[in-house]
Amino acid sequence: MQVTAVRSSLLHCLRDPGLAGDVSAIEYFPDAITLVRDGLIERVAPADALLSTLGADVLIDDHRGKILVPGFIDTHVHYPQMDVIASYGTQLLDWLNRYTFPAEIKFADRAHADAMATFFLDRLLENGTTTASVFCTVHPQSVDAFFAESEARGLRMIAGKCLMDQNAPDGLRDTATTGYADTKKLIECWHGHARSLYAITPRFAPTSSLAQMDTMRALSTEHPTTYVQSHVAENRAEIAWVAELFPEHRSYLDVYDHYGLLRDKSIYAHCIYLDDVDRARMTAAGATPAFCPTSNLFIGSGLYDLKQALAAGNVVSVGTDVGGGTSYSMLRTLGEAYKVQQLQGTSLSPAYALYLATLGGAKALSLDDKLGSITPGKEADFALLDPAATPLLARRTSLRDDPMDVFFALMTLADDRAIAATYAGGKCVHSRLGSAISF
């Protein structure tokens, strides 16, 4: 039995605060103790109420001045695209061909995949992200490398092998038969093993033949507890291409729907150019959009309308989408999400931004019984934010005694320097506070 106690401020969402940010949905303790036992949150209470009840054997990690928040949840990211980040001068389809596919071909080499998985997970943890829905490459060994490393760190992660049998270069295609067989083998090996969860991962409709689409329907039906992750309606040229490839379908989203890929636990990145019928269908099917603001800006894809999606009942979450996206930091990503909404006349409240990156992300992934808030019984994944990480942050966050104002300053100004420490399953997996971590 392992008991950890953390003393800090604490900020989390008890429920959905809505886009305008109902602060009664937010709980804040200026000085709290978070008690963790065997990887789960056992108790949270103001320090003055809890301190005297703790046994002498309980060691307290004293992080007063830091703000404990639930570990961030990044619902769309590609671990093989680390070296694609900040690639100049293209939009989606050219970007894939010029930069992304060549980088992904290298993952045929297991040693390369192992090294990249290690580097990638270091980046997530230094940014306070403890759960992500992750694209690997077409190579099954890229999934083995990823889960081996995430399990060594005790992380709850979702990942899957890209299914792609056409419109991609040599070395980056499977076939309908091998894609199906390899996915089944990976599901058996990893889904539900330790904290790992598997996502059936069609790259996007243009890279799958009709024969492969049929096998993906079979996979989705045969493994209903797995996730599905893909891309939809990101870029105008992509949408025109899908209309040529699948002329009998009403919309791009309808292609996935026809092949049984719109369901609970299905996550679709971007969703910028869905229409009302598509949005209603996503809600009815239980499928969820991942809003990826830094990617949408960097690749020049478009502006996601969050208000419209929420009005249609969509359960929206936020993804970094690196390498299309430009930062592993969910704080930076929320800051850009705010700007994308500002351009459309909507102000994303800091309360809703916090929700999107924590409890809302957990809800989109059907993991809100396990993650997303600091609630007894949930898994002890959290980050400690340092509101004084830089001189500018220290100055700005000291101006107003309002935790949501502090969070807004952090999502606008902060980066990985403001993540003082990250815990997964109650264990410290990243720290800027001086203690050495080894896996």
Ligand code: GUN
């Ligand atoms: N559509 C198909 N593949 C990708 C990808 O790797 N990144 C993004 N942003 N969109 C895609």
Ligand code: ZN
């Ligand atoms: Zn993506």
